[in-house]
Amino acid sequence: MNRLLNTGLALAALLCAGAAAAAVDYKIVTASEKGTYYAIGKDLARLVAPEAGINLEVLPTSGSAANVKLLRYEPGVKFAVVQADVFQAFVDRSGAGNAEASTLIRPLRVILPLYNTEIHYIVRADSPYNYLHEIKDARINGGLVGSGAALITHTLYRMMFGGPVPEAQASFLSNEEALVKLIGDKSLDVVVVAAGQPAPLIANMKPEAQKFIKLLKFDPSHPSARQPLSTYAPATVRAASYPNLLSEDFTTISVGAFLVTYDYNTRGTVDSMRAFGRALCQNFERLQEQGHPKWREVKLALPELGPGWSYYSPTARELRACTPKKRCSNEERILGLCN
Secondary structure (H helix, E strand, O other): OHHHHHHHHHHHHHHHHHHHHHOEEEEEEOOOOOOHHHHHHHHHHHHOHHHHOEEEEEEOOOOHHHHHHHHHHOOOEEEEEEEHHHHHHHHHHHHOOOHHHHHHHOOEEEEEEEEEEEEEEEEEOOOOOOEHHHOOOOOEEOOOOOOHHHHHHHHHHHHHHOOOOOHHHEEOOOHHHHHHHHHOOOOOOEEEEEOOOOOHHHHOOOHHHHHOEEEOEOOOOOHHHOOHHHOOEEEEEOHHHOOOOOOOOEEEEEEEEEEEEEOOOOHHHHHHHHHHHHHHHHOHHHHHHHOOHHHHHOOOOOOOOOOOOOEOHHHHHHHHOOOOOOOOOHHHHHOOOOO
């Protein structure tokens, strides 16, 4: 009996070891650990990747522009969360003949459009600024070089005011460093945080924060908004996202986010990516229920993309054929009606 038991345990151990060995190690590049992109990556690693036989490591980065390069060149990086305007900026520069931009962006492919990322413009509570169109002469921190926040800050400024942010008024600090300077020595006037609401950095602030900071509004009807609205979209920041800071909803500006990969064609990688697409389909409801609130804004539909953008065929086929698992109620389980 003991021999049989030992044999059974040994066999079970071998099977478990074989299953573990079969998993592949991939990485996803996101943004700051306190940002929404990082939370999205953690959700995919926890709720999707294991079913696809993938050990998915979530890497914090400086943001979208850095993610494009990491996806292109960093070993093991198979997924990236990229801001739409960053991706488009590379496409535009590629189309204009920039060889480096072309090398970076041409082999990249979209797995799934995600959600709109709200752009939070933070100022001191006693600031004279209340709207984005009032910050022309402000000292602005757009985030780290390579981040999506930095690109949108400078792109929006140029669109709204007809020129670049003056060098003397621009800084490229992390959000945390910038907020210290905003409130501490007051050497900054505006800190820009690009993160889907609720952005952890802001949501985790205590009620006392109302004494020190406020968020700027975006006025879509203001003349300066005309050009930005050709690329970006208005979005509602909900008081429920930041109950310690807000008493009512207001309008800001937002930009789309995409889950992106490379145009892999080796059999093993294609098989893993196809399995990821199936697992994403089958676990999508779990993502919406157990993941970051932003998952509730995501759809598995694959809308038409603009020129220079393409879907990754192996995952696209899986998602277009997707029939998500129907969740089983307790009553159905008791009656034996669940597969």
